[in-house]
Amino acid sequence: MTQKQALTISETAAARVKDIMASRGAGYLRVGVKKGGCAGMEYVMDYITAPEPLDEIVEDKGVTIVVDATSLLFLLGSEIHWDVTPISSKFVFRNPNETDACGCGESVTLVPAQQAS
Template identity: 40%
Template sequence: MSISITPPARDRIRQFLAQTPGAEGVRFGVKRTGCSGFAYVVDLADAANPGDHTLEVDGIRLIVDEKSLPMVEGTVIDFRRQGLNAAFVFHNPNATGECGCGESFTVG
């Protein structure tokens, strides 16, 4: 499993983890939604579930469920600030298209 986290995203994730001492890591995956089919899910995780895959990236434990793994393999997680807006941004080599608003994506 290969997922990368840029330094700005790593710093933001560490802030979230520091504010939630019981969290074991970050759950990263996808869910069916939006006009293109899938949206990313990033949440703090208390524990891994059976069948989950775990990966340590720069000291951050990423937990990915088995169904999401093929769709997020190779993704680079970034965090960007633009004016008053701040958000995680995903560079996913598996995405073949995105909806106009950028909230959801499709895979081939």
């Protein structure tokens, strides 16, 4: 039985991450969530040279993504996307565990993913 990947990354996001990592000399994209904002949680991203011992490692579209162990249940099933509009460009999480978001889009309400039966 094959285990489903914790999260995925779109082609456009993968291309952008590769460009950023090449310019910074980083080897991994680290993602997670932290408490904050009016809706309760915020997504966080960083570029790192080595994962922590309990991190989940995901390989997708040529990018190595490190998921913070404490954030894993909140990010299961998510896709990281690179969104470009006429006035901005940013990474966006398409997350099935997101139940609400604040009006300004800076924070979200997340529930842990439910274990499949």
